[in-house]
Amino acid sequence: MERLRNWYKYLLIILIPILLSACSNIYWGIIKNNTNEVIKVKLTLTNEYGTQVLELLPIESKDSSIWEYEQSSLIISKIDKDLSLVEATNRKGCTITFDRTAIEKNVESHRQQIVIEPQDFIDACGKQ
Numbered sequence: 001m002e003r004l005r006n007w008y009k010y011l012l013i014i015l016i017p018i019l020l021s022a023c024s025n026i027y028w029g030i031i032k033n034n035t036n037e038v039i040k041v042k043l044t045l046t047n048e049y050g051t052q053v054l055e056l057l058p059i060e061s062k063d064s065s066i067w068e069y070e071q072s073s074l075i076i077s078k079i080d081k082d083l084s085l086v087e088a089t090n091r092k093g094c095t096i097t098f099d100r101t102a103i104e105k106n107v108e109s110h111r112q113q114i115v116i117e118p119q120d121f122i123d124a125c126g127k128q
Helices: 002-021 100-109 118-125
Strands: 024-033 040-047 050-055 064-072 083-089 095-099 114-116
Touching: 024 083, 083 100, 095 100, 095 118, 100 114
Parallel strands: 024 114
Antiparallel strands: 024 064, 040 050, 040 083, 083 095
């Protein structure tokens, strides 16, 4: 009986990580440009393997760009957990930066997407 109990214990130890990793899904991150000009966006992704910078194609006015990420389906309320920084630059050279806290606040307000507003550039670089 003790041997059977130990066998179940080891089986659980092996199965739990497998089941948790099976709960991983593919999601799409969305950045929307609500300004009246083209912007360039860089994403910085940081995890246990290092840091990766992803430069998106320029985003036209009132358009969006997407990137794909994998994440546990248990964390669906947060955008890409590896996304640590978003930098957007307008044609005048003004750059705005969203750290992880600002990203989460922006995503909460805009239903799982990051929205770049004209006011973001005004706040960062003054009236342009």
